[in-house]
Amino acid sequence: MPTGQIHCTHCAALLPFAWESSWSRAVCPACKEGLQIHAFPALHRSLKIPAKGALPIEDGNAACFFHSRKAAVVPCDACGRFLCDLCDLQFQGGHFCATCLDAAQKGRKGPAEAAPFLKDRVFLPQNLVLGMTLYLPLTMVGLYTMPITAPAAIWIAVRNWNREEGMQVRGKGRYVLGITLALGQILATGLFVLLLVYVFRKAAAK
Amino acid sequence: MINRQEYQALPGRVSGPMYSARLYQSRHHLLKSTVMGFHEHFRRFAWEDIQAIIIQETPWNGVMSLLLSLVFLMQAVSFLTFSDKAMVTFLIYLPFLILIGALLAVNLSRGPTCKTFLLTSVTRERLWSLNRVRKARELIDAVAPIILARQAEAGAAQHAAPAPSYPGEEITFTAAPASPPGASPAESQAHYPGGSAPKAAESGRWHLLALLFLAFAMMGNIFDLLLSEANPWLDRIGMICFLGSCATCVAVLISQTRKVSPRAVRVFGMILLGYHILEAMLIFGILAFGVILAVKHADLSGEIFEARKMFWFYPLVRSELAVETAVFLFGAIIMGRYLKRRSVETDASGTLPATEAT
Numbered sequence: 001m002p003t004g005q006i007h008c009t010h011c012a013a014l015l016p017f018a019w020e021s022s023w024s025r026a027v028c029p030a031c032k033e034g035l036q037i038h039a040f041p042a043l044h045r046s047l048k049i050p051a052k053g054a055l056p057i058e059d060g061n062a063a064c065f066f067h068s069r070k071a072a073v074v075p076c077d078a079c080g081r082f083l084c085d086l087c088d089l090q091f092q093g094g095h096f097c098a099t100c101l102d103a104a105q106k107g108r109k110g111p112a113e114a115a116p117f118l119k120d121r122v123f124l125p126q127n128l129v130l131g132m133t134l135y136l137p138l139t140m141v142g143l144y145t146m147p148i149t150a151p152a153a154i155w156i157a158v159r160n161w162n163r164e165e166g167m168q169v170r171g172k173g174r175y176v177l178g179i180t181l182a183l184g185q186i187l188a189t190g191l192f193v194l195l196l197v198y199v200f201r202k203a204a205a206k
Numbered sequence: 207m208i209n210r211q212e213y214q215a216l217p218g219r220v221s222g223p224m225y226s227a228r229l230y231q232s233r234h235h236l237l238k239s240t241v242m243g244f245h246e247h248f249r250r251f252a253w254e255d256i257q258a259i260i261i262q263e264t265p266w267n268g269v270m271s272l273l274l275s276l277v278f279l280m281q282a283v284s285f286l287t288f289s290d291k292a293m294v295t296f297l298i299y300l301p302f303l304i305l306i307g308a309l310l311a312v313n314l315s316r317g318p319t320c321k322t323f324l325l326t327s328v329t330r331e332r333l334w335s336l337n338r339v340r341k342a343r344e345l346i347d348a349v350a351p352i353i354l355a356r357q358a359e360a361g362a363a364q365h366a367a368p369a370p371s372y373p374g375e376e377i378t379f380t381a382a383p384a385s386p387p388g389a390s391p392a393e394s395q396a397h398y399p400g401g402s403a404p405k406a407a408e409s410g411r412w413h414l415l416a417l418l419f420l421a422f423a424m425m426g427n428i429f430d431l432l433l434s435e436a437n438p439w440l441d442r443i444g445m446i447c448f449l450g451s452c453a454t455c456v457a458v459l460i461s462q463t464r465k466v467s468p469r470a471v472r473v474f475g476m477i478l479l480g481y482h483i484l485e486a487m488l489i490f491g492i493l494a495f496g497v498i499l500a501v502k503h504a505d506l507s508g509e510i511f512e513a514r515k516m517f518w519f520y521p522l523v524r525s526e527l528a529v530e531t532a533v534f535l536f537g538a539i540i541m542g543r544y545l546k547r548r549s550v551e552t553d554a555s556g557t558l559p560a561t562e563a564t
Contacts, residue, residue: 007330009321009323036320038259040354042255042327042357045357124241135224
C-alpha cells in the first residue's frame with residue numbers, strides 16, 4: 001500500500017486528504033460514508049524491503065540446512081538449524097526457519113515453546129463440551145443423540161481438564177456446567193428407558 | 207503456553223454463545239482474539255506497524271432504536287386497547303413491555319454503532335469487538351500513547367542505526383494524485399486498481415419492487431394489528447405482498463450474473479431467513495404445547511384452548527404482527543436507503559456507483 005494513503009472502508013475509494021497523526025473526520029467523496037480516522041506516524045513511513053540475496057558458500061563456512069550451496073548466517077532459535085539469509089525469518093528479535101514457524105503456529109511442543117507468540121489458534125474443549133450438552137439438545141436432532149453425546153461430553157471434559165486455556169475462555173466453569181448437564185441428560189435418558197419398559201410391561205400384562 | 211500475565215484486556219467486547227471477540231495489549235503488540243466455535247484465533251499487530259485506526263459510523267443504532275420503539279409502542283397500544291383489564295392480562299403484557307423497554311434503554315445508552323478497522327502497511331483488519339463509537343474512542347485513547355511512543359522509538363532507531371548487514375533497498379511508492387475534496391465519484395473511481403471502476407451489477411428496479419411490496423405488506427399488517435377482529439382479506443393481501451417481497455429477493459439473487467449480490471437484498475434476505483427460523487420455532491412451540499394439551503387433557507381441550515387464546519394466544523399473535531411489521535419496516539428502510547444513495551450518485555456523475563460490485 002502506498003505511503004500516506006487511506007482508502008474508504010466502505011467502497012475502497014481513495015480518500016483525497018492529507019493525514020496527520022491525530023483525529024480527523026472525513027466523508028468519502030464516492031459513497032458519502034462518514035469516517036473517523038486516527039492516523040499514526042507509521043502511515044507516512046516508507047516500506048523498507050531488504051534485498052535478500054544469500055551469499056554463496058566459501059571454504060570453512062557453515063552451509064544453510066535448506067540450501068547446501070549458501071552460507072549460513074544465523075541458527076534457528078527453535079530447532080538450531082543453520083539458516084542462510086533467505087531462510088532467516090525474524091519475529092520479535094528471534095530468528096526462525098519456515099518449518100518452525102509453521103510448527104509453532106500449529107502449537108507443536110518444541111517450536112511453540114521457543115516462540116509462544118507465534119501460536120495463532122487454541123482448541124477450546126470447554127466450548128465443545130458445552131455445545132454437546134447445551135446447544136445440541138436444543139435442536140430436535142440433539143434429543144436423539146443425547147445418549148451418545150452426554151457420555152462423550154463427560155469423557156472430553158475429564159480428558160481435557162488440565163489442558164491449556166485460551167485468552168477469553170478460562171476457568172473450569174464451562175466444564176462443570178457441561179458435566180452437570182451431561183449427568184442430568186444421562187439420568188433423564190435412563191428414566192425415559194425405565195418408563196418405556198414399565199409402559200410396555202404394563203401393556204403386555206393387560 | 208500463552209503467557210496471559212503479559213496481556214492486559216482493552217475496552218470493547220463482543221460475546222455470544224459460541225462467538226466472542228476481544229483485544230489485548232502487550233509490550234510488543236496488540237492481540238486480537240476471536241473465539242469461533244471450538245477454537246480461539248489470534249492475530250498480532252506490532253505497535254510499530256499500526257498505521258491508522260478507522261471508525262466507520264453505521265446507522266444500526268438508530269434503526270434498532272426505531273424498531274424497538276415501534277414494537278414497544280404497538281405493545282403499549284395493544285395493552286391499552288385490550289378489552290379485558292384483568293390482572294392476568296397485565297402480568298402477560300408487562301414482561302413484554304419491560305423486556306423491550308430494557309433493550310431500548312441499553313441500546314440508547316451504548317451510543318452510536320460503528321465498524322472499526324485497523325490499518326497496517328499490508329492489511330486492513332476489522333476489529334469486531336469494537337462496534338460502538340464510544341468504545342472505539344476509549345480503545346484509541348488507551349493505545350494511542352503506546353503506538354506513538356513505540357513508533358517514535360522505531361523511527362529514532364531507524365535513523366541512528368548503521369547500514370544493514372545486507373544491501374537494503376528503499377522503495378518509495380509514487381502516491382496517486384489526490385483528487386480535491388468533493389470530487390465526483392467518477393473522478394474518484396480513477397484511483398481504483400485496474401484503472402476503471404467496476405460496472406454496477408443491477409439497476410435498482412428490483413429494490414424498488416421489493417420496497418413497494420414491503421410497504422403494502424406493512425400497511426396491511428398495521429391495519430390488521432389495529433382492527434381487533436380478524437379480517438381474512440387483509441390477511442390474504444398481507445400474505446401475498448410478503449410472498450411477493452420474498453419472491454423479489456429470490457429473483458434478484460437468481461438474476462445476478464455476478465457472484466456478489468447487491469448488499470441491500472442480501473441483508474434483507476438474511477433478515478427474512480432469521481425471522482422465519484424464529485417464527486418456525488414459535489409455531490413449533492405452540493403446536494407442541496397444543497398437542498400435549500390435547501393428549502393429556504382431551505376432555506378439557508376446548509376450555510383450555512379458550513383460556514390459551516385469551517391469555518397467551520391473543521398477545522402472542524399481536525406481538526408476532528408487531529415484530530413482522532418491524533421486519534417489513536426494516537426492509538423498507540434498507541431498500542429506501544439503497545435507492546436514495548444510488549439516485550444521488552447517479553445524478554452526480556451520470557454513472558452507476560462503483561460500490562455495487564465491490
